[in-house]
Amino acid sequence: MKTSPFLSRPIGSYLSFTLAIILALVLPISLLANKPQKITRQPAADLKQFEGTYQLLGDQNLKLQISAVGSGLTLKELWSNREISFQQKADLNFVAAEHPEFTLDFVQDKSGTINQVTAFKRDIWIKANANATEKKLSAAETARLNQSYQKIFPAFQEAINANATDKIQSFLKTYLDESLISALTLEKLTVQAKEMYQKTGGIMLDTTKPINPETGAANFKSKNQAVSFQMSFTLNPAGKITNFGLQE
Template identity: 65%
Template sequence: MKSSSSLRIQLNYAFSFTLAIILVLLFTPNRLMAQSTNQNTTDLKQFAGTYQLLGKQDLALQISPAANGLTLKEMWSNREINFKQNAGLSFVAEEHPDFTLDFARDAGGTIHQVTAFKRDIWIRSNPGNSEKQRTAAETTRLNLAYQKIFLAFQEAINTNATDQIQNFMKTYLDESLLSAATMEGLIAKAKEMYQNTGGITLDPTKPINPETGTATFKSKKQGIPFQMNFTLNTAGKITNFGMQE
């Protein structure tokens, strides 16, 4: 169960994101967007999927292709907004051009994230992965990969040392995450976790869930349990993360 403080943080962010949308809808004057008649239309299906907020995987957006562009749905409120394509990877709300979506590709050319309002980064959940069920062997390999990563994460946090934390980041984080969140910002978050917990320990009574990428830890200072979530790409690198108390 989430603590009231954790739930409050989540709700506050969801409210602030929704408020930003409402302010745009209320105060941005309608303007006609110039559309080039010979503009090449990008295949809209490549943008479809679920996108989770960087560092807060509980908050998600669903993006779907529509007749003339894309439809964005806030999963926490079910609010839907339609967007038109402004350029290849850029979209604007149909009536309110201040509300923008800017998509980005990974090194392999797959859409892997979108930036809303030029500031909020949302990571696509498992881009390019099929819906097929994993085999027992695949699940075992994934479980071993998560065990290795979570143990390395525990060790890096408990050292509270910049070089050790940085080494963990370089070894296990995907370049897209390092680019979006910055190494300095991630190191600061790791040290903040150590200050708040006095160190962390994997809970041996709660096995790692390879399907959700979730592990349960306890703080050394107070013994309070919390969960960490890591999303891995096909190369086994972390592309997003989240924490729940």
């Protein structure tokens, strides 16, 4: 038996409704002995478009760094500092040099900019805004974000507590970016939102702790056990949610 170097790290909260959980991948050696993949070579300059930091969809604290190196890409797991080399299979598709079961499939937005990557055909990683951690928010930007979050978090609470498909999907359609809905689907997100209600008995914003517009985080408590947790949303310039996270 041979284990993929891409280590398992489940999102460990029973409250979480993320669908993007990394699973440990254990494969027989026979599956690693596939015939050689057809490799596409592109100039290093073209590979620069894939570079950046990517956050796991549903856990913004779990991050990858992807860099163009020579005629391929290097992926660095920022939680372990492990590095894995990839070769290009097609324009937007890469395969690990030593682990052919480990694939990367990149996605472009309407403008042709890389905005996410799927690993192993199932785990979705969102490309972080390059400026998000490099520049301090201005007072105007902070105020704009705060205004957005003051609407989003109460609406999120209302949608979860309604425990009704129409209310949940109304929230999703209003506040989620199309790319996020496409990746996870309304149906699956609705099911997971209802599971959150079933396990918490409903949620309450903790009004003793203010919403943090710089991190996009708000504190909640479950109604049935008064368990505290923090929910965070990443917004794009249009004020739509592009990623989310939950931490107890």
